[in-house]
Amino acid sequence: MKKFLAVLLVISMVFCFAACGGGSSNEGGSEEAGDTVYQVGMVCIGDDNAAYDRNFYMAADEAQKILADKGINIEWTKTYNHPEGDPVAVDCEELAGAGCIAVFCNSYGMEPAMLTVAGDYPDTVFVGMTNEGSWKDDLANTVNAFPSIYEGRYLAGVAAGMKLQEMVDKGEIKAEEAVIGYVGAYTFAEVISGYTSFFLGARSVCPSATMMVEFIGSWGDPTMEAAAAQDLIDKGAKLISQHSDSTTPATTAQSNGVPHVGYNISMSDVAPEASLISSRIDWTNYFVYVIETIVNGGTVDQDYCQHGLKDGDVALTELNEAIAAEGTQAKLDEVRAQIESGEIQVFDTSTFTVDGKEVTTAFALDTDGDFAPDSEEAVFDGAFHESYFQSAPYFALRIDGIKLLNEAY
Amino acid sequence: MKEKEPLIRLTKRQNMAKSKIWLIRLGALVFAIILGGLVFLIAGANPLTAYGTILSGSLGKVTGIRQVVKTAVPLLGTALALAPCFAMRYWNIGAEGQITMGAMAATFFALNMAHSMPSPVLLIVMGIASIIFGAIWAGIPALFKARWGTNETLFTLMMNYIAIGIVGWLQGGPWEGKPGSQIIPMFDNAAVLPKVLGVHIGWIIVLVLTAFMYVYMSKTKHGYEIKVLGESENTARYAGMNVTKVTIRTACLSGGIAGLVGFMVASGANQTLYSDVAGGVGFTAITVTWLAQLNPFAMVAISLMLAVLSKGASSIQTSLGVPASISDIITGIILLCMLGCEFFINYKMIFRGKEEHKHAEPATPAVKTAGEEAAK
Numbered sequence: 001m002k003k004f005l006a007v008l009l010v011i012s013m014v015f016c017f018a019a020c021g022g023g024s025s026n027e028g029g030s031e032e033a034g035d036t037v038y039q040v041g042m043v044c045i046g047d048d049n050a051a052y053d054r055n056f057y058m059a060a061d062e063a064q065k066i067l068a069d070k071g072i073n074i075e076w077t078k079t080y081n082h083p084e085g086d087p088v089a090v091d092c093e094e095l096a097g098a099g100c101i102a103v104f105c106n107s108y109g110m111e112p113a114m115l116t117v118a119g120d121y122p123d124t125v126f127v128g129m130t131n132e133g134s135w136k137d138d139l140a141n142t143v144n145a146f147p148s149i150y151e152g153r154y155l156a157g158v159a160a161g162m163k164l165q166e167m168v169d170k171g172e173i174k175a176e177e178a179v180i181g182y183v184g185a186y187t188f189a190e191v192i193s194g195y196t197s198f199f200l201g202a203r204s205v206c207p208s209a210t211m212m213v214e215f216i217g218s219w220g221d222p223t224m225e226a227a228a229a230q231d232l233i234d235k236g237a238k239l240i241s242q243h244s245d246s247t248t249p250a251t252t253a254q255s256n257g258v259p260h261v262g263y264n265i266s267m268s269d270v271a272p273e274a275s276l277i278s279s280r281i282d283w284t285n286y287f288v289y290v291i292e293t294i295v296n297g298g299t300v301d302q303d304y305c306q307h308g309l310k311d312g313d314v315a316l317t318e319l320n321e322a323i324a325a326e327g328t329q330a331k332l333d334e335v336r337a338q339i340e341s342g343e344i345q346v347f348d349t350s351t352f353t354v355d356g357k358e359v360t361t362a363f364a365l366d367t368d369g370d371f372a373p374d375s376e377e378a379v380f381d382g383a384f385h386e387s388y389f390q391s392a393p394y395f396a397l398r399i400d401g402i403k404l405l406n407e408a409y
Numbered sequence: 410m411k412e413k414e415p416l417i418r419l420t421k422r423q424n425m426a427k428s429k430i431w432l433i434r435l436g437a438l439v440f441a442i443i444l445g446g447l448v449f450l451i452a453g454a455n456p457l458t459a460y461g462t463i464l465s466g467s468l469g470k471v472t473g474i475r476q477v478v479k480t481a482v483p484l485l486g487t488a489l490a491l492a493p494c495f496a497m498r499y500w501n502i503g504a505e506g507q508i509t510m511g512a513m514a515a516t517f518f519a520l521n522m523a524h525s526m527p528s529p530v531l532l533i534v535m536g537i538a539s540i541i542f543g544a545i546w547a548g549i550p551a552l553f554k555a556r557w558g559t560n561e562t563l564f565t566l567m568m569n570y571i572a573i574g575i576v577g578w579l580q581g582g583p584w585e586g587k588p589g590s591q592i593i594p595m596f597d598n599a600a601v602l603p604k605v606l607g608v609h610i611g612w613i614i615v616l617v618l619t620a621f622m623y624v625y626m627s628k629t630k631h632g633y634e635i636k637v638l639g640e641s642e643n644t645a646r647y648a649g650m651n652v653t654k655v656t657i658r659t660a661c662l663s664g665g666i667a668g669l670v671g672f673m674v675a676s677g678a679n680q681t682l683y684s685d686v687a688g689g690v691g692f693t694a695i696t697v698t699w700l701a702q703l704n705p706f707a708m709v710a711i712s713l714m715l716a717v718l719s720k721g722a723s724s725i726q727t728s729l730g731v732p733a734s735i736s737d738i739i740t741g742i743i744l745l746c747m748l749g750c751e752f753f754i755n756y757k758m759i760f761r762g763k764e765e766h767k768h769a770e771p772a773t774p775a776v777k778t779a780g781e782e783a784a785k
Contacts, residue, residue: 041727080726080732081734087723090480091727093476094723097470108590109591109592112680113679116679116680187589188588189587189588192589366587369594371587
């Protein structure tokens with residue numbers, strides 16, 4: 001018992017530190033007397049070393065400027081390097097407790113933890129970015145968002161296809177050797193939708209193109225991503241692309257003299273001789289939309305759906321003209337205009353087959369909770385309508401021409 | 410020819426005054442806090458502000474306190490689980506795996522039986538299943554140790570990786586929710602532990618366990634057997650104790666409690682299962698157990714202290730922009746200093762040329778680590 005009391009004593013001593021330390025820590029908060037500064041939080045899976053997270057930071061900074069011009073002052077608080085799981089709940093509480101009007105969780109796997117605490121903070125809007133559970137649940141303050149990245153993927157695929165076709169035309173490779181190697185995270189709808197749209201874009205300009213996908217079982221792991229890229233190249237890939245969070249596939253491609261198409265951010269700075277272009281989600285619009293809506297007392301849309309190239313929510317980074325095939329920029333502009341006008345539908349069912357047959361029916365959403373889509377016919381008007389019934393991708397068909405090297409993930 | 414005296418010699422201390430012991434511990438804490446302050450300075454934060462934020466962020470508001478309690482629950486529960494093993498000098502490093510297996514067993518019922526029984530029954534079934542699985546996971550290495558004398562430290566450690574691997578497989582395989590997501594669906598509400606005062610009921614369970622463990626260790630025959638066996642296996646054998654039985658029984662008790670912790674974490678805190686469910690608690694709890702010198706009540710205080718530091722870490726990250734890993738370093742420094750000071754409590758350093766006190770025994774080599782001594 002004596003020991004117990006002593007430990008209590010020690011703890012109370014630590015308390016005293018709080019007393020003296022607490023006074024000085026409060027000074028920072030009360031500076032802004034006149035203008036309201038709204039607190040906004042973001043829970044991040046990585047930090048600015050990861051391409052994925054850097055893409056969010058760029059948008060967050062941009063949104064802050066745009067909002068300031070509109071007279072809304074915000075301050076971002078970000079927490080970093082979270083494995084997906086319970087620490088996310090701790091941070092959500094921390095941020096909401098600190099008075100954040102919105103808390104953005106930037107990775108798919110964070111949503112379950114976020115949902116366990118969101119109910120306790122009805123005045124804070126919790127955003128499960130790239131996920132799909134929040135809009136369906138019965139909490140009014142939890143929402144989802146996922147811009148239509150498949151459009152950007154398709155366009156990036158066009159740049160890749162142009163490069164491959166040029167290599168074929170120049171006689172550097174045979175037509176049947178136009179193989180794309182793709183580093184994927186998991187055999188997950190978002191990834192499947194991504195590599196399929198990329199492949200369809202590439203094949204629209206390089207008809208002989210085929211694809212190999214190697215999954216790494218992680219959203220981001222620099223070592224594994226590099227190893228997968230190397231393995232794909234060793235197996236004959238002539239161009240590398242990726243759905244993973246770091247830039248090592250780009251550097252691996254460069255050291256093998258193979259062109260590359262990135263994701264999230266421009267990778268031309270780390271791999272100037274390999275990386276052609278990247279597709280990215282530009283979250284700026286969404287950040288501005290959510291924060292502005294909350295500040296003005298409005299209701300944030302439960303699901304931020306059908307926002308793509310046209311609205312600027314999906315973008316391509318600057319084309320690396322030095323290594324891109326001739327005429328790529330002109331072609332990109334043309335295809336972009338066609339996507340925006342609806343002339344090109346990315347998942348046009350006449351452009352692909354599953355088991356040799358054209359797809360005539362496929363469901364979009366799961367309503368009974370068994371995770372197999374069972375409602376909302378996605379195939380109509382000659383195309384599979386991706387991100388139409390909900391923002392999170394649901395295209396999970398295994399189309400012909402794409403070979404999965406491993407399916408364990 | 411006189412042999413040259415070593416620069417420092419160590420002698421075992423005896424009968425140090427209680428007050429002096431606590432003075433050393435207090436000194437170690439102050440030293441650790443100063444050292445931690447230097448780390449904050451290097452990281453570009455004002456140490457006073459940083460320590461202040463740690464405390465105000467964790468204890469200054471109700472939500473902070475709730476979070477602290479939520480974090481302390483698995484730490485305390487696991488430390489209690491480890492206590493009987495360590496008292497027996499049986500090095501159970503496998504709490505991580507036992508927690509994971511317990512959580513897995515509970516999850517099985519949460520996923521499959523949520524609609525076939527009322528919530529209280531379901532929760533009890535989940536709890537019992539988690540105890541059984543935790544106990545089995547701890548019992549296997551104990552059986553091998555008792556029968557074939559295998560090394561339990563390595564065995565229990567390796568069992569961790571198997572348990573984590575099994576859950577990793579379930580996560581991506583049979584229990585996966587959306588295909589490819591590697592995420593097990595959230596539990597039905599019926600399988601979620603109810604809250605009392607804003608924190609899941611696990612905090613009451615671990616407090617009851619604390620009292621149980623105190624009584625078990627100091628007032629029962631089992632507790633006595635464990636202590637005798639810890640002091641000397643031969644003594645225990647001469648006294649007619651069944652060493653095999655006591656070893657396996659104690660390990661199973663330990664694993665069972667760890668398994669129950671897994672249930673509380675999965676059902677109370679996470680409301681789902683993932684391979685990192687134990688989150689290093691199984692290892693941190695080892696430190697808690699040692700720091701508390703196997704005293705269950707001291708464990709309450711120490712796990713709360715660690716929880717304060719952990720919650721404070723996220724506070725300084727959000728309000729001062731200091732990376733949470735800096736707080737981990739400081740937590741590490743504090744723990745190291747607190748454990749390290751036990752060395753100075755147990756041993757006395759004699760520098761070259763200094764006279765030994767007249768009662769000091771001849772210098773004995775300090776082969777035991779401070780940690781081992783702390784068990785005494």
